[in-house]
Amino acid sequence: MMPSMTSAVKSPIRYLERRAIHAILLLLGASLLSFLFSSLAPGSFFDEMKLNPQISPETVAALRSQYGLDQPLPVRYVRWVKSVLRGEWGYSFAYNQPVRSLLMVRARNTLLLTTLALALAWLIAVPIGVWIASRRGRWDDQLASASTSLLLSVPELVLALGLLYLVIRTHALPVGGMVSTGFDRLGSWEQVRDLAAHLIVPVTTLVLASLPILIRHVRASMIEVLQAPFIQAARGHGISRSRLLFCYALPAAANPLISLFGLSVAGLLSGSLLVEVIAGWPGLGPLLLEACFSRDIYVVIGVVMASTMFMILGSLLADVMLVVADPRVRTDHA
Amino acid sequence: MGTEAGATRALQPALMRARGLGKRYVQRTPFSQQSFAIEALVNVDFEIAPGCLTALVGESGSGKSTLASCLAMIGKPDSGEIWFEGNEISHWSKRKLAPLRPKIQLVFQDSAGALDPRFSAAQIIEEPLEIQRRESRQTLRARARELMEEVGLSPDWANRSPLQLSGGQRQRLAIARAIALKPSLLILDESLSGLDLSTQAQILNLLLDLKAARSLTVLLISHDLSLVGQVADFVAVMHQGRIVESASTRQVFGSAQHPQTCKLLASVRVLEAAFQTARAGGRG
Amino acid sequence: MKTSKKNSKKRLIAAAIFLLALHLAILLAGFVAPYQPATQNRDFPYVPPTRIHFVDARRHLHLRPFIYQAVARADSLYEYTEARDQEFPVRFFVSGSKYKIAGWLPSHTHLFGVDAPAQVFLAGTDNYGRDQFSRILYGGQISLAAGLLATAISLFLGLCVGCVSGFYAGWIDESAMRLAELFLVLPWLYVLLAVRAFLPLHISPSQTFLLLVAVIGTIGWARPARLVRGIVLSARSRKYVTASRGFGASDAYILRRHVLPHTYGTLLTQAALLVPQYVIAEVTLSFFGLGLSEPKPSWGNLLANFEQYNVLVSHWWMFAPALALVLVSLGYLTVANAFHQQLQSGSI
Numbered sequence: 001m002m003p004s005m006t007s008a009v010k011s012p013i014r015y016l017e018r019r020a021i022h023a024i025l026l027l028l029g030a031s032l033l034s035f036l037f038s039s040l041a042p043g044s045f046f047d048e049m050k051l052n053p054q055i056s057p058e059t060v061a062a063l064r065s066q067y068g069l070d071q072p073l074p075v076r077y078v079r080w081v082k083s084v085l086r087g088e089w090g091y092s093f094a095y096n097q098p099v100r101s102l103l104m105v106r107a108r109n110t111l112l113l114t115t116l117a118l119a120l121a122w123l124i125a126v127p128i129g130v131w132i133a134s135r136r137g138r139w140d141d142q143l144a145s146a147s148t149s150l151l152l153s154v155p156e157l158v159l160a161l162g163l164l165y166l167v168i169r170t171h172a173l174p175v176g177g178m179v180s181t182g183f184d185r186l187g188s189w190e191q192v193r194d195l196a197a198h199l200i201v202p203v204t205t206l207v208l209a210s211l212p213i214l215i216r217h218v219r220a221s222m223i224e225v226l227q228a229p230f231i232q233a234a235r236g237h238g239i240s241r242s243r244l245l246f247c248y249a250l251p252a253a254a255n256p257l258i259s260l261f262g263l264s265v266a267g268l269l270s271g272s273l274l275v276e277v278i279a280g281w282p283g284l285g286p287l288l289l290e291a292c293f294s295r296d297i298y299v300v301i302g303v304v305m306a307s308t309m310f311m312i313l314g315s316l317l318a319d320v321m322l323v324v325a326d327p328r329v330r331t332d333h334a
Numbered sequence: 335m336g337t338e339a340g341a342t343r344a345l346q347p348a349l350m351r352a353r354g355l356g357k358r359y360v361q362r363t364p365f366s367q368q369s370f371a372i373e374a375l376v377n378v379d380f381e382i383a384p385g386c387l388t389a390l391v392g393e394s395g396s397g398k399s400t401l402a403s404c405l406a407m408i409g410k411p412d413s414g415e416i417w418f419e420g421n422e423i424s425h426w427s428k429r430k431l432a433p434l435r436p437k438i439q440l441v442f443q444d445s446a447g448a449l450d451p452r453f454s455a456a457q458i459i460e461e462p463l464e465i466q467r468r469e470s471r472q473t474l475r476a477r478a479r480e481l482m483e484e485v486g487l488s489p490d491w492a493n494r495s496p497l498q499l500s501g502g503q504r505q506r507l508a509i510a511r512a513i514a515l516k517p518s519l520l521i522l523d524e525s526l527s528g529l530d531l532s533t534q535a536q537i538l539n540l541l542l543d544l545k546a547a548r549s550l551t552v553l554l555i556s557h558d559l560s561l562v563g564q565v566a567d568f569v570a571v572m573h574q575g576r577i578v579e580s581a582s583t584r585q586v587f588g589s590a591q592h593p594q595t596c597k598l599l600a601s602v603r604v605l606e607a608a609f610q611t612a613r614a615g616g617r618g
Numbered sequence: 619m620k621t622s623k624k625n626s627k628k629r630l631i632a633a634a635i636f637l638l639a640l641h642l643a644i645l646l647a648g649f650v651a652p653y654q655p656a657t658q659n660r661d662f663p664y665v666p667p668t669r670i671h672f673v674d675a676r677r678h679l680h681l682r683p684f685i686y687q688a689v690a691r692a693d694s695l696y697e698y699t700e701a702r703d704q705e706f707p708v709r710f711f712v713s714g715s716k717y718k719i720a721g722w723l724p725s726h727t728h729l730f731g732v733d734a735p736a737q738v739f740l741a742g743t744d745n746y747g748r749d750q751f752s753r754i755l756y757g758g759q760i761s762l763a764a765g766l767l768a769t770a771i772s773l774f775l776g777l778c779v780g781c782v783s784g785f786y787a788g789w790i791d792e793s794a795m796r797l798a799e800l801f802l803v804l805p806w807l808y809v810l811l812a813v814r815a816f817l818p819l820h821i822s823p824s825q826t827f828l829l830l831v832a833v834i835g836t837i838g839w840a841r842p843a844r845l846v847r848g849i850v851l852s853a854r855s856r857k858y859v860t861a862s863r864g865f866g867a868s869d870a871y872i873l874r875r876h877v878l879p880h881t882y883g884t885l886l887t888q889a890a891l892l893v894p895q896y897v898i899a900e901v902t903l904s905f906f907g908l909g910l911s912e913p914k915p916s917w918g919n920l921l922a923n924f925e926q927y928n929v930l931v932s933h934w935w936m937f938a939p940a941l942a943l944v945l946v947s948l949g950y951l952t953v954a955n956a957f958h959q960q961l962q963s964g965s966i
Contacts, residue, residue, distance in 0.1 A: 029800045037813050149955075153948035155898045157905065158940040161924050168931050175927075270805045274902060288808060289906055292815030300812050307805045315803075408860060435866045448857040452879055461875075462865035515865065 012323040019319050023312045030308045034301045035077045080298070089305075090298030094291070099302040102287065107306050109178060110276065110283035114268045114310075116199065117206035121264070125211055126257075129218025130245050136223060144219075148212035156209045156271050160278040163201050173197050176280030202272075202279040209271055210264060217260050221253040228252065251325075258321045265314025269307055348417075349384040349519060349551050350405060350438075355414035357400055374400040375411065376575040382519065387545060387552040389562035389583075391598060392572035398555045401572070402523045405553070406440040407431050419518075436466055436515035443524035445504035449496040455482065455507055456492035462514045477514075485510040485540060502533035506540065513544060520544075521553045526561060535612040538565050559598040563587055571595045630956030637949040644758035648717035651752035652731045652738060655915050657715070659737065659747030662688060664696045664933050667742045675702045682707045687736040696932065706736040742935035744923060754939050757915035761904075762946070764831050764916075765897030769889055771835025772896075776842025777885065783843065784850025785873060795847070801840035809837055810899060814908045823914045830909055834899045842888050846881050853877040883961040890954035894947040901943060917943055 071079070083090050088098035095102055132141045167173045174180055180194050225231065226249055234248050276285035284303050291299035355378040358371045374397045382388050382405075392398050403409035404416065407423070416424040418438070423431065442448040449458050459478040463469045469477050479489040485506040496504050505525055512520055522541070526534045542565055544550055556562050562569065563583060570580040571594060578592040590596050643650050670683045684707040686700035712731035718724050732738045741750035783794040813833050821829070853859065854877055862872050897917075903909035904918025911919060917939040923929045929936055 026800060026803050029796075030804055033800060033804070034812065037809075038816055149951065150948070153894075153951050154944050155894075155901075155947060157898065157902060157921070158943060161921065161930070161937065161940065164924075165930050165934070165937070168927060266805065270807045273805075273807050273811070277906070284808075288811055292811055292908065293819075295815070300815065304804070304808050304812050307808050308803060311803060311805055406864065408864070432866055435864060438864075440861070440864055442857050442861070444857060448861055450856075450858045450876055461862065461867075465862070465865045465867045465871060511861070 015323060016316075016320060019316055023316055026312055027305070027309060031081070031301070031305055032077070034304050035073065035080070038297050038301060039073050080301070089302045092291075092296050092299045094294045094296045094299070099298050102299065103284075103302050103306050106282060106284045106287045106303075107310075109281065110269075110272055110285070110307075111310070113199065113202055113206070113276070113281060113283060114265075114272050117203050117210070117272075118265065118268055120203065121207045121210040121214055121268075122261070124207065125214035126218055126250075129215045130222050130250060132215075133219045133222030133226060134241065134245055144215065148215050151208065152212040156205065156274050157278075159208055160202075160205045160275050163205050164278060167201055173200055175201070178282050198281070202275045202281045205275045205279070206268060206271055209275075210268060213267070214260070214264060218253075218257065221256045222249060225249045225253045254325045255322065258318050258325060261321065262315035262318030265317070266311045269310055269314075273307075347384075348381040349419070350382040351417040352378055352380040352401070352405065353415045353417070354379065355401070355404060355411045355416070357404065357409070357411045357413075373575050375404070375414075378414070378575070378577055380570060380577060380580070382551060382553055383568060384518075384551050385545075385549055386567040387541070387554060387565055388568045388570065389566035390553060390555045390570050390572060391557065391559050391562060392594075393557060393598075395574075396572040397575040398557075398572055399523055400575075402440065402521050402553070402555055405519075406438055406521055407435065408440070436462070437517050438519045438521065439512040439515065439517040441505070441508050441512050441520065441522045441525045443527055445501060445508050445525070446496065448508055449504060449511075451495060451497050454493045454495060455487070455499070458496065458507060459511050459514055462511060466515060468515065481510040481514055482507075484513075484544075486536075500533075501529050502537060505529065505537055509537075509540065509544070513548065513550070516548070517550070519551045519553065521555070523555045524557070526556060526558070532612065534561060539612055541565065559595075571598065626956045626959045629952055630960070633949050633952035633956065637946075637953065640945065640949065641762065644755055644762055646719060647752075647755035647759055648719055648725070649727065650729045651749070651755045652712075652714065652728050652740075653749040653752045654715050654717065655748065655753045655756040656913055657748060657752075659743065661690065662698075662737075662739075662743055662747040663745045665698055665739050665743040665747070666933075667935050668737075668739045669700070670708070671705075674705055680705070680707070684708060685732060685736060685738050688739075704736075706732040706738075708732055708738065741938045742933070744936065745929075750920070750935065750938055753915040753920060754917070754942055757917045757920055757939065758942060760827065760910055760914065760916040761897050761900050761918065761943075764827065764834070764900040765893045765895075767831045768835035768838070768896040768899070769892040771831065772838040772892060773842050773885055773889060775836065775839035776844075776888075777846055777881065779839060779843040780846025780881075781850055781873065781878070784847035785854055785869070785877065787851070791847070794843070798840040798843050801837065802844075806837060807899075807902070810834065810903065811906070811908065813837065814903060819908075823910055826910055830900055830903060834896050834903075838892065838896070842885070842892075845884050845888065849881050849884060850877055853880045883957070887954055887957040887961060890950050890957055894950040897946060898943070 080090050083098075087100060089100040089103060090098070092099050092102055128144065132144045135141045164175065167175055174194075174197055178195065178198055179191070180198075183191060183194060186194060222245075230252075231244065231249055234244055239248070272283060273285035273288065275281070276283040277289055280286075284307060288300060288303040290296070291303065355375050356373075357375040358373050360369055360371050378397075378401060380390075380401065390398050390401065400409065404411045404424075411424055414424065415422050418434065423434065453461070456475060456478040459481050460474050463474060463477060475492070479492060482489050482492065487503060487506050487510065491499070491503075496507060499507065508525070509520075509522075520541075526537055529537065538561070541552055541554070545552055554562055554566060559569075563586075566583050568581070569583050569586040571578050571586070571592060573592070573594040579586060579590065579595045586595060587599065590599055665688050668685050668688065670685060671680075672683055673679055674684070684705040686702055687704065687706065688698045689701045691697040691699060708730055709732065710730050712728050713726055714728040714731050716724060716726045730738070737749070739749050739751065741754060743749060744753075779794055779798075783791045810833065814830070817829055817833070854872070856876070859872055859876055862876060900909055900916065901918035901921065904911075904916045905922045907919075907922065909918055910916040920936070920939040923936050
């Protein structure tokens, strides 16, 4: 192989390799931190039992040792890591099953929600941001800026509750849960419709919550790019406005926008917790809340780790996109 | 051209002496195992005669600034010795060097970067006095105004930010700050670059006056040989980390030995006229 | 552009005044609120907000606003009509229940009120008949205080770590920034819930409050630390710092006079961004039941009433704390924007 070819192929892979290792280290660190936090807990899952006079203290102690809760922190951590490697991710006391099976279902639901919201938010934000960047200073730009500022000030909690109110008042959509009862009896097209109907409220909330920041950033990046000389030159060549915006300017603004993508994944994930709980969507959020109240430690840790993993994956995805999109990244890291 | 008086003074023991100085910078290219070294100083022997104006000349990258930072006790040389006032200071700890610091002061090339934009002109001059606790609170401002006058800045500008001053005025301010602690040695590292000719001439005049009034020893670093030839008593030429020529100004200009010196001499600009005019017109 | 700079300054002042007024009203909740937050009126559950009238039934205009007393309808639950027989004018600076200004100065003067037996419920009542307007004001004390205190903690921690990290660099910087990266990669709401859940659940309200503040504030140190570290790193490499060292300045002097002043602008902007975030964090925690619980009001547990759908649908005025939340967010974000613009243009 020619040396130039190897270096061009090697460097992005090497770069991604390093990012992957970095991600794994981060996950490890996050798990350690979570465990450290969990050691703060003065009580445990079995505290409720302790209050029950019918259950003897010996039984409680036996249960505790059976689940390994009486071991010191490092031992528990090692056992948990082993459990993760085995594919169990610890044990849920409340559900009486390995955490993994709980996580899988809920994580899938959360992923469905967040990826949909992410895609929609970006699909709406990019055209709007690009358009108002080109109309900078005029009435539609000012209107958009004012609306995004207002929307930004409305906390997600309020958005979620507000949408819920609207939906309940108008009886327009089913509320709560992922699917209606009797889902299995529906035909496949009706199943999709049912799912979609349940998705509308949470997805809309998440989209509305992320739009302001995305639009702002797209607008800012586009404004910067539009001032570049090569745009002026292209305009002088008589290229139509929309072509100019989307085929010339937007790709040049790709770099900061891709980094923003990684961040928006993070924001969406944090936000989805609230929305899931309020809208009754059975994702990681409600699971975490439940586990918090019942002190189901390994479920809590599992959910925190799962969501952290999603966040890290999101930024890794952004890194991959960056490498593909921006040739400079490829050659920099020889 | 340098004075004969300067040549006589050279017979006295040197204020500062460097022997066999060496310094190298190691640079690693990112993400690779290779590294390469830059020899900034190679076996440098250098002397600064007291009460004289010594010039250190060379192209960019010849090691002038590195030598200056070693002499000003900012950087530490990798090898060699530095003697100051009879003491060998190259291996002294920070604490030991502390009392020496007021005696050697450095004026930088970039005056805007060397002056904190949040301070006023007077505060900038007061800073060294404050740190070294040389003045009481009441006399601090008065002293600062005195120094401003001495360097040719109007004391009315005491509350101006350095951003509101011109390049030449900023360098005057930097010089005022440097002499506040009454140093024995003043090092100017390319402080005249970036100024226009007449301003350069004015600053040079100022240096000469200060040198005379305060018995100051001055080390002037520049890449411009014609400039320093006007005022220096001694000239040292640096090339690629070595001192290639070191003699009195007259000798260097009259009978230069090293090809590098000849190269520098060949690109001399005519400064004399501007210099003489400025000198005749008084401080300005 | 000059005009946009002036505009942003005007916006900054307007927003700042608005915020100040809001905070003052909440600080003086005892004075502004007509009733105590715990006072129940079991006969008047879920009363809609009292209407303020200027024109009476006989079409006479009154200069002083007045209200009609609410009367429960005998036939249905939670339905009220106004008793049009008697007008109760709204009086200002009335004498009412005892309270303590800002918690220590006793007083019994309230900003407004009506004569007995009428009651003015500007924001309606809840299922125990407690005046929501008063509860929102008192609840604001908790939520805002939590936000402000937690912000102070985050900024303080961030400043300390950022300063040390940026100033001394080396392995301290490396390890601190790695730790910061770790904290930043964790999804904050999940971590907040988890940490809060790991700590004792059933503790006294004041302990809960302090715990909330400590947890929210401590988790958020990473972003301010990073920002401060960047500023400190660039400031410390400036030539005027080198010059200062040449005069014999100590590290403390350099930090104090040359480095820290550069952080003020960023710290202010961060503060304006963090306060609403942390207020929302407290509200979220209380909403989920992990924060302040009944009977002490907080905007969070006030909104928690909405967990029941019937409340959501029939008693819309219970949403009022959300309005307060939006106003706070709007005010602080406007200020943050204006600070940011001033920072960019170099005025701070």
